[in-house]
Amino acid sequence: MTRIAHWVVLALAVAVFLLPFAVLLRDGIGADWSTVADLFSDKELMFTRSLVNSTVVAVLQTAGQVVLCSLAGYGLARVRYRHAPVVLYAVMATLMVPTAVTFVPSFVVVSSLGWLSDFRGLVVPGLFSALNVFLFRQFFLDFPVALEEAGRLDGLSRWGVYWRVVVPNATGFVAAIAVIDFIGSWNQFLWPLLIAQDSDTWTIQVALSSLLTAQNPRVTLLFAAAAVSILPIVLVFAVAQRYLVRGVTETGLTGQ
Amino acid sequence: MRRGREALTFWLFVGPFAAGLLLFTYVPIGWSAYLSLFDAHNTVAPTEFVGFDNYVDVLTDRAFLDSLGTFTVFAAFIIPTTVVLSLGLALLVNRIPIAQVFFRSVFFLPFACSYVVAALIWKMSLFSGVDSGVANTVLGWFGVEPQAWVGTVDPPLYWVVLVTVRLWLQLGFYMILFIAALQRIPRHLYEAAWIDGASPGWQTFRYITLPGLRGALVAVLTLNLINAYQAFDEFYNVLGDSRGYAPFARPPLVYLYYNSLGSGGQDLGRGSAGALVLALVIALATLLSGKVSRRRR
Amino acid sequence: MGAEIGRRGFLVVAGLLGLSACGSDTGRGGSGDGTLRHWYHAYGEDGVQDAVRRYAAAYPGAKVEVQWNPGDYDSKVVTALQNSAVPDVFEAQVKVDWVRQKQVVPLDDLLGDTRDDFVRSLLDSQTVDGRLYGIPQAIDTQVLYYRPSLLSKAGVTPPRTVDELIDAAKRVNAGGVRGFFAGNDGGVNVLTAPLLWSAGLDFLSADGKAPGFDDPRAATVFGKLRELHQSGALLLGAPTDWSDPGAFVDGLTAMQWTGLWNLPKIRAAHGDDIGVLPFPRLDSRGAESVPVGAYSAMVNARSGNVDAAKAYVKWLWVEKTEYQTEFATAFGAHLPARRSLAAKTGDGPAKDVVGFVTEGGRIANPARWSSRANTALTDAVSRIAREGAEPTGELRAALQTARDEIARLDR
Numbered sequence: 001m002t003r004i005a006h007w008v009v010l011a012l013a014v015a016v017f018l019l020p021f022a023v024l025l026r027d028g029i030g031a032d033w034s035t036v037a038d039l040f041s042d043k044e045l046m047f048t049r050s051l052v053n054s055t056v057v058a059v060l061q062t063a064g065q066v067v068l069c070s071l072a073g074y075g076l077a078r079v080r081y082r083h084a085p086v087v088l089y090a091v092m093a094t095l096m097v098p099t100a101v102t103f104v105p106s107f108v109v110v111s112s113l114g115w116l117s118d119f120r121g122l123v124v125p126g127l128f129s130a131l132n133v134f135l136f137r138q139f140f141l142d143f144p145v146a147l148e149e150a151g152r153l154d155g156l157s158r159w160g161v162y163w164r165v166v167v168p169n170a171t172g173f174v175a176a177i178a179v180i181d182f183i184g185s186w187n188q189f190l191w192p193l194l195i196a197q198d199s200d201t202w203t204i205q206v207a208l209s210s211l212l213t214a215q216n217p218r219v220t221l222l223f224a225a226a227a228v229s230i231l232p233i234v235l236v237f238a239v240a241q242r243y244l245v246r247g248v249t250e251t252g253l254t255g256q
Numbered sequence: 257m258r259r260g261r262e263a264l265t266f267w268l269f270v271g272p273f274a275a276g277l278l279l280f281t282y283v284p285i286g287w288s289a290y291l292s293l294f295d296a297h298n299t300v301a302p303t304e305f306v307g308f309d310n311y312v313d314v315l316t317d318r319a320f321l322d323s324l325g326t327f328t329v330f331a332a333f334i335i336p337t338t339v340v341l342s343l344g345l346a347l348l349v350n351r352i353p354i355a356q357v358f359f360r361s362v363f364f365l366p367f368a369c370s371y372v373v374a375a376l377i378w379k380m381s382l383f384s385g386v387d388s389g390v391a392n393t394v395l396g397w398f399g400v401e402p403q404a405w406v407g408t409v410d411p412p413l414y415w416v417v418l419v420t421v422r423l424w425l426q427l428g429f430y431m432i433l434f435i436a437a438l439q440r441i442p443r444h445l446y447e448a449a450w451i452d453g454a455s456p457g458w459q460t461f462r463y464i465t466l467p468g469l470r471g472a473l474v475a476v477l478t479l480n481l482i483n484a485y486q487a488f489d490e491f492y493n494v495l496g497d498s499r500g501y502a503p504f505a506r507p508p509l510v511y512l513y514y515n516s517l518g519s520g521g522q523d524l525g526r527g528s529a530g531a532l533v534l535a536l537v538i539a540l541a542t543l544l545s546g547k548v549s550r551r552r553r
Numbered sequence: 554m555g556a557e558i559g560r561r562g563f564l565v566v567a568g569l570l571g572l573s574a575c576g577s578d579t580g581r582g583g584s585g586d587g588t589l590r591h592w593y594h595a596y597g598e599d600g601v602q603d604a605v606r607r608y609a610a611a612y613p614g615a616k617v618e619v620q621w622n623p624g625d626y627d628s629k630v631v632t633a634l635q636n637s638a639v640p641d642v643f644e645a646q647v648k649v650d651w652v653r654q655k656q657v658v659p660l661d662d663l664l665g666d667t668r669d670d671f672v673r674s675l676l677d678s679q680t681v682d683g684r685l686y687g688i689p690q691a692i693d694t695q696v697l698y699y700r701p702s703l704l705s706k707a708g709v710t711p712p713r714t715v716d717e718l719i720d721a722a723k724r725v726n727a728g729g730v731r732g733f734f735a736g737n738d739g740g741v742n743v744l745t746a747p748l749l750w751s752a753g754l755d756f757l758s759a760d761g762k763a764p765g766f767d768d769p770r771a772a773t774v775f776g777k778l779r780e781l782h783q784s785g786a787l788l789l790g791a792p793t794d795w796s797d798p799g800a801f802v803d804g805l806t807a808m809q810w811t812g813l814w815n816l817p818k819i820r821a822a823h824g825d826d827i828g829v830l831p832f833p834r835l836d837s838r839g840a841e842s843v844p845v846g847a848y849s850a851m852v853n854a855r856s857g858n859v860d861a862a863k864a865y866v867k868w869l870w871v872e873k874t875e876y877q878t879e880f881a882t883a884f885g886a887h888l889p890a891r892r893s894l895a896a897k898t899g900d901g902p903a904k905d906v907v908g909f910v911t912e913g914g915r916i917a918n919p920a921r922w923s924s925r926a927n928t929a930l931t932d933a934v935s936r937i938a939r940e941g942a943e944p945t946g947e948l949r950a951a952l953q954t955a956r957d958e959i960a961r962l963d964r
Contacts, residue, residue, distance in 0.1 A: 010348055014362050020374070020424065021365070023381045023390060068273045075269025081262050087270060094281050096539045098486045098509065098531055105284035105291075107632070108300055128276035158265050187370035189489075197629070199621060208372060210595050210623025219380065219793070226373040233368040241361050244432060298635060298650045318950070319932060385737070385790015386805060387729065407737045407789025409939045500742050502939070503932040515925050522631055522650075523925070 024230075028223030035224040046199050047225065050207035055232065057122050057192075057203060058185040064127040065181045066174055073136025074162055078148075088137070094130045099190075107194055117198040126185065132177060139173050140166070176247020179240040186233055204229045288528040296525035310529035319515075320530060323508045324537060331484035331541070334422060338480055339473065342427045346434035360435065364428035371425065375493030378421045379406060406494060414495060414505060421490050426483070430476045437472035441465065477545055485538045488513075508534050587858060588616045589865055592633075592643040594626035594848070598814075598884040608869055608876050615861050634853060641856040642866055644848035647679050647686040647920050649962050658852045658859055659684040663867040670891045672845075678916040679849045687849025688870040689890035691881035694813045694843045694910055695743070697830040698798075700823060703730065703807040711828055715751055715777050715835050718808075722786035725807040732786030734806040736795035739787050740778060741935045743795050743810060747832035748774045748934075750842035750915050756922045756930070757959070764955040766930070772944035774835050775937045782938050798822075813906055816886035820902075829902045831909040843909045844917035847890060921962060929954035 029036060039047045075081075076088050106125060115121030143166060151165040167174070189205040196202050202210075208229060211222045267274075287300070292310050294302035314320055349359045366374070382390045383405040392402035406414050445464050446456075454460050487507040495502060501510055508530070516527030593605055602621050609617035620640065622629055630645050634656040651657050661684055664671070671689060679687035697718075699711060707725040712718040722732030736743050749755055752774040755765035781787055788806045793799035798815035800806050802822040810832070819827055831841040850870045852862045869876060874894060881889040886903055888910065889895045895907055933951040936942035 006348065006351070010352070010359060013345065013348070014359065017362050017366065017424070017428075019390070020369075020377045020382060024373070024377050027381055068276070072270045072273035075266050079262055079266040079269060081266035084266060087274065090282075091274075091277065094277065094285075096482065096542060097281075097285060097535045098538070102281060102284035102288060105287035105300065106280060108287070109279065109283060111637075124276075125280045128273055128280055130277070130281075133273060159268070162269075183368050187368075189370065189372060194629075194632070197620070197622075202623075205370060205372060206623065219799075222376065223380075226376055230369055230373060234365070237365065237368050238361070241364065242357065244364070298631065298654050298656075300635065319928075380792050383790075384792045385788075386792060389790075389792075404737075404790030407739065410941075500928060500931050502738055502741070502935050504935075504940075515928055 024223060024227050027220070028225075028227035032220075035220050036228060038221060039225055039228060042221075045210065045225075046202050046207055047204075047228075049200065050202045050204045051229075051232075053196075053201060054186055054204040056119065058182050060119070060123045061126050061185040062178050062181045064123065065129055065132055066178055068127055069129055069132035069177075070136045070167075070170075070174065071162075072133045073138075074140050074166065076133065077137045077140035077143075079158070091130045091133055095134075103190075110195065116195060117201050118195075119201065121195040122192055122201065122203070126188070126191065129181070132181070135177060139170065143170070172243050173247040175240055175243035179236060179244060182236055183233055289532065291524050292526075292528040292532055294525050296523070296528075298522045298524075300524060302525065306525065310525045311533070313526055314530045314533055319503065319506075320508065320511055322503070323506045323511045324534075326505065327485055327487065327507055330487070331481060334419065334484055335477060335480045337419075338423065338426065338430060339476055341423065342430035342476070343434050343469070345427060345431040346438060349431070350435055350438050360432070363431055366424050367426070367429045369425065371489035372493060374421050374425055375490050378417055378490075379494050383417045409504070412504070417494055418491060418505060421494065422487075425490070426480075430480075433472050433476055434469065437469050438465070441468035474546070478542055481541055481545055482538055485534065485541070586616075587861065588618055589642060589858060589862055590618050590620060590640040591865075592620045592622055592626075592630070592640040594644065595621055595623040596884070600884045601880075604876075604880060604884070608873070608880075612865055612868060614864055614868065615858075617865060634855075638853070638855045638857050641853055641858055641862040643851055643853065644690060645687065645851050646846065646848060646918050647681060647851065649681055649920050649923075652681045652684075652686065652920075653962075656854050657686050658854050658863070659686060660688055660852065660863065660866065661685045663688060663863060663871055665871075667871055667891070670893050672890055672892060672895070672910070672914070674845055674914050674916055675847055675849075675890055678846070678919065681920050687851045688866055689847045689849045690870060690877070691847055691890055692888040692895075692910060693846050693848075694888070694906060694914070695810060696813055696843055696906055696909065697808060697810055697832060698801055698815075698819060699808040699828050699830065700826050701828050702826050711830055712833050713830070713841070714833050715748075715774070718833050719777065719781050719784060719786075722781065722808065723784050726784075726786035730804060731788035731806045732784075733781070733808045733810075734788035734791060734795065734800045735810040737789055737791060738935065739782050739789055739939060740795075740810065741938055742931055744778065744832070745931055745934050746844055746915070746917060747842055748778060748835075750913075751832060751835040751839045753835075753839040755915070756926075756955075757919055761919070761921045762959065762963075764926075764952050764959070766948065767952055769945075770835070770838075771948055772937075774839075775934050775944055775948070777835070778934065778938040779941060779944075813903070814885040814887055816902060827902060829905055829909075831913050840913060841909070842913040842915045843906070845910060845914040846917035921959065923958045923962070926951075926955040926958040 039045065072091075076084055076091075110116065110121045110125060113121070115124070147165055147169065148161050151161040156164060187205065188203075189209070192201075192203040193206050193209065196206055208222075208225055211218060211225055291300065291302065293305060293307060295304040295306050295309075296302035345363055349356060349363070352359065384390075384392070385402070385404040385407055386392070387396070387402045389402070389405075391405065395402060403413055405417055408414065441464065445468075446460055449460050449464055450456065454463070485507075486509060488509045491505065491507050492501070492510055492513075495505060496510070501514055512527050512530045512534075516523040516530060591605075591609060593602075596602065602619075606619050609619045627645070630643055631648075633639060633643075634651060634654075647657065664685070668676070672692060675689040675692065676685060679685055679689065697712075701711070703725050704711060704721060707721075707727075709721040709724050710717075712721045718733070724732070726732035746756065749766055749771065752768075752770040754768055754771055754774075757763070757765045759765075788800060791800040791805060795809070795811055798809070798811055798818045801809040801811065801815075802819060813829075831843045834841050850866045852859060852866060856862050874891070877889055877891065878894050878897075881887040881894070888903075888907060929951040933942075933947035936947050937944045
């Protein structure tokens, strides 16, 4: 009896969670596949170009974040340096500051570097994620010290231990972080809207907004574009999702 | 000598990240703090020092205080709801013997959806005010009159729209955190409890599962708290319109955006002051919730 | 198309981008080679982008690159103006702050003897301290559309006073067709100005030195909006907002306040069964009105080629009248900004609107009316109309904010 109730509740929850996607597909593609073709042929929209741009940005940003943040996380977790705690606090404190606080000056910094309408401007400022560093540090704290010591005994340097021992044993966790970073990067909107002033550098979210902000929004096209824009994410997710729970389990984020 | 080598190693690992954080986070924060002490209309290089005037201005502004108040209430509602529902999902999924991956994926999928797209679906399809809107169709089955949803102030039905879209977007992520934590609880604890005669329902949940979830609870609470006060995207997209934003359900950031940062009047000094006040509120709330959850331990 | 009044920032998660201040001109395109960069916001009508690119390509005096900007265009302009040399030319509605910071250049000398041909109120709306900063491109206005067949079936005549509007909305409200639609916030944003005008008031006093709604009649007229909200005759929660003709076209409402620019779509849907009216007056002390707004062509003071930019603006928006006519009329209904051209265009409803603009056109976004003052006023109107707050007290708070803002502009 309780087992049946359990499945009924699950089934209901699944229906509720999938309903919005069904609605999106119905309104976007359901009526007419030619709408999707329109998306790719409409030159004002820059749809194809923006999909490519988003892919480039998301891939570069994800890779950069993973490398930079894992290095920093490892250093903070393992290297005994007397100022390390201060650095850690300085990293964590930035989590509480709303992005609104830093938006204007960040833009000024990027534009003084000459990075407007430039992939560097889209990618680089987003590489320094304090949350990622924190998660990597938690993960490395729990990493078996014995493995690392074995590496040291084999004559590896700290650096060698990191690349040859730690990283190969952290692929699951790295994959989990990478998926979350990729999603975040794909979905970000404000920053690209500001930086990508030339339509050549528009990301998909910016292209979507050009549909949304028209006075007379082309609703069908809008829904179709929205539906297409979440496809890559769904694909990435489908491939990588099995790493996620394992990765999160390993973070220690949820541990004691 | 050895100490010097460790310092060098440390900065080799942490240096590149720290340099970026300095340039793209600390420099901007410092700059904002500087701006907040000036009359900085339409400029980032202000000359007129005004001391704490911008702070006084923001803290005596009824609309800004209202929005802080509203979002304290919002946080007080959304956080427990999120915790209960995402933990519920985690327990549901974690207990089934088959197709776990499928269910996990379904519930996590919305996390991949952008706020823009979600707001679009909610506003224009699910909670559209026309009779054929999805929610109104469902109401129709039960013989209830169609509602205007986003347009209805009394009772404030717009909250239904805003809360459900946020829950849909974030529940899956927090569910994953809980599932991860559940899987870390050693099975032998449960087995030992059963041998001791504890019933597999409430008692094991109360004395084994919940304590095992403490870390996850703190993480979910903290992330949720920060997100609640920083709400912007879905509110802006659902309730904002071409000209402005209604005075209700207005997040602090939306208020600052429209009044100090947006197109009409860039009052960067006041905007920075408001944003820093908000950062302080978030920090205090986080510390407070940390204290409370530690005391419970 | 969409000038200021038609702009639709909604859904742009444009978040804090607005604040994006500036930076240096080391970004793209410091126009060392003499190329002019011309910015437009993303017009919703098909064909506008092609047309403006065609105009730019035809300019003999310099190479002009057109940049099409989706999203929160106004914020982007504010950002760029702070210290970027790009764009050289852009469309916008002048703000006092821009003039104070010397971010835009006066354009009075471009008009020559055509000055009298431009609709006076448009020039006024682009003028700060007696100098003109933008050349009007076209007139955007909003009107009250109604379906004569539905009104006569309900036995009401087209409303010429606010009370008649409320009465008509109530009486035609039946059978799934609502009486009146003025946006999903029930007209708070888009009707605030017309309501003030209907009572003979305004955002600002005639000299711009004081708020224009320090009068008990403001409470009366916003009370009327409350009455409309309580009547149950307003359409709320429509799939599209006031600036889109969707609700009216799909027959969800018998009357809608929306842009003139939607006329082609509305006519395609309802044929001759449409009428247009200005916003009605409260009583004999007020007047019928339509809001007039228009993006105007402006020149960035930091442009490397101010003179070349001015020459280009003069060529496009003063001399090339055939382009101006096409721009205003070929892609959705607008009116040319010049009376000689406006007189030649339009028939039926469009012709009526020319009359509304000439007789009752009011500036929708005065340069001295700041966004903060506007937020304070619309907050008050929202509380009065939607939540039933007591009008006098709400308006007193808005008046105070408006006074502070006016004082700041003159500091």
